[in-house]
Amino acid sequence: MIHPILLCGGSGTRLWPLSRKSYPKQFVPLTGEETLFQASAARLSGEGFAPPLVLTNSDFRFIVTEQLAGAGIDPGAVLIEPAGRNTAPAVLAAALWLEKQDPEALMLVAPSDHVVPDAAAFRAAVTAGEAAARAGQLVTFGIKPDRAETGYGYLELAEDPGDFTPRPIGLKRFVEKPDAQTAAQMLASGNFLWNAGIFLFAVKTILAAFRAHAPDLLAPVQAAVDQGQPDLGFFRLEPAAWQEAADISIDYAVMEKAENLSVVPFAGGWSDLGGWDAVWRESGPDGNGVVTSGPATAIDCADSLLRSEGEGLELVGIGLENIIAVAMPDAVLVAAADRAQDVKRAVAALKEKQAKQATEFPMDHRPWGWFESLAVGERFQVKRIHVHPGAALSLQSHHHRSEHWIVVEGTAKVTVDGSEKLVSENQSVYIPLGAVHRMENPGKVPMVLIEVQTGSYLGEDDIIRYEDVYARGQGAKG
Missing domain, CATH: 2.60.120.10 (Jelly Rolls)
Incomplete structure (x- = not known):
């Protein structure tokens, strides 16, 4: 049985104004009828999967259970993080929680705000990595790149992935987000995959890795789990102990130091929807490269995204090229498509002027x-x-x-x-x-x-x- 671990605490500021701190992108239907969180939970459910264990914060706890119920999925435990501490403490807390039930259990750790169009192909990739995970490997999933992307980290494989049949391959090294020239070189080589931040490993394996590579996290996170309290159907990690845990990602804390790493290549399509340019790409632009959503109309436009999120709020674009326009009842974003990653600067500017639109959803x-x-x-x-x-x-x-x-x-x-x-x-x-x-x-x-x-x-x-x-x-x- 594989235990899905859904990480559900991010703020997604690069998709402002639709994604905000009070209601981030994982809870929003960005590319279909389901929200990203619901689609993630559905992708990791069914035969061979236990109910998902969710890590989130206090403000989102009822949204999590409401959306799971809406998707017809019964949750496992919902652990409430008292404060954001990045992915390493969250994964460790989930491992310590599961250890009490079954130290041999497999954990499939995944963000809850990614898009994977072919869920069956992804489950097949998980199955391909299961034996290696049971044998003590820390298995990660590498995405076949289709462009020289500078917004993702990369995984360098120890061998050519060939036809991308899902199978465990040795990992040579992690590569930080590259510049454009380096990204183009890595794409051409064929031995570099995007790092999706999705992991499969046994509880005992990841706990051993934390003991070896991030021992300082063990005491505070163990205390936060041991001293936590049930709260209705949730479990609140103990705040004081949790505050002592370092704010660090699982990649930096463990993965980049470990040697027992394998990569399962995946060519079935994936996006972290890290910006409006990614939403445009995943939404299937028409022959002119235009995507419209909601009451939006494009006239003589090209390579643009027009999205209206308000009832009766008509958005009209005329003669636009390479433009992102997102209209909500309380805020409107208009940006050049190649500046999509700068949306977080707009959020920072709004925070500085104390505009509630920076963080509060209407x-x-x-x-x-x-x-x-x-x-x-x-x-x-x-x-x-x-x-x-x-x-x-x-x-x-x-x-x-x-x-x-x-x-x-x-x-x-x-x-x-x-x-x-x-x-x-x-x-x-x-x-x-x-x-x-x-x-x-x-x-x-x-x-x-x-x-x-x-x-x-x-x-x-x-x-x-x-x-x-x-x-x-x-x-x-x-």
């Missing part, structure tokens, strides 16, 4: 559903709130605002200062400032309401929680 996802702001003024805000069937917001009050709720779909069960009533479509209710209140959806269909807030302060941190079925603490999200 649709705020919560365990009970989501909300979005429709209009904001000096002393008012209008929101659309979507509550899943059977879900409930916390029992709460506010110091600085009152609220009016108008139900537009479904039925809401509303509690105000201990009094309960059902509010149906086209009915409304008033929540006075300071009132202890709760909203629930008792039905089997989504409930949608319009909320009008009025008051001197309308921030999300003006919430005092008294009860919460999702066991969140105080603060905006808890």
Whole structure:
């Protein structure tokens, strides 16, 4: 049995404005109906695979379980990282967790934001590496390059991959992201593959590698696992111990120092969607090199991506060449296609000017559903709130605002200062400032309401929680 380990904590700033810190690219349907996270979980499921073990942060924990449920996949453990510490501590925590169940188990470590169009071919590559992993090899997967890419690290093979039949081949060395000339030379040689950052190994093998090459990580990560606490269906790693772990990648901590390495070549197609240029490439440009998504129209355009992410937000491009244009209700990106990797500079600039668009997604996802702001003024805000069937917001009050709720779909069960009533479509209710209140959806269909807030302060941190079925603490999200 192979245990998939899905790493799910990145922020994906190079795909801003669609990917932001509060809702990164792995949770977004970028190239199809499924999100990247759902597609990754589906790719690593089925016969021979255990339920996925997911490592994520506190803000994403309910998104993870909701999206797995939407894909029809039962999760294994969901480990909550108290802070981002890169891939080495995350992989080590997963190994220590699995060691308690089966030290002989195989781990398949994969990012949750990659695209692999041929899932069956990838599973065949995993099967090809299984014997080597059971024999004590650290198996990585190398992607057949189709261009002289400077944005990826490379793997130099000890022998020619030939026809790219999946099989373990010796690894000569890791190569950092090259310049354009070096990348062209490596592409021509045929012995260099892209490093996909996907690994297959036995629990006991990777733990031995950490003991040999990164021993300083063992004590803090072991303590974080041993002293962690269950939280509903999740497991929170202990924060103080976790903070002591170095922020380092699995490549730097272990892989570049180890000698028991093998590479399985893979030619079935792969992308890390590391920029809008990659999204354009993976979306299948038409004969003019144009990709449109959502309510977008291209007139006499070439080699361009036009993407609208807003309902009723029409994006029109005329005479564009080599342009990326992505429109959202609160932010618009227009960039030369060859500057796609510079989008992270835009995010940095927005952070510096304290623009909320740098990190906050316009649709705020919560365990009970989501909300979005429709209009904001000096002393008012209008929101659309979507509550899943059977879900409930916390029992709460506010110091600085009152609220009016108008139900537009479904039925809401509303509690105000201990009094309960059902509010149906086209009915409304008033929540006075300071009132202890709760909203629930008792039905089997989504409930949608319009909320009008009025008051001197309308921030999300003006919430005092008294009860919460999702066991969140105080603060905006808890």
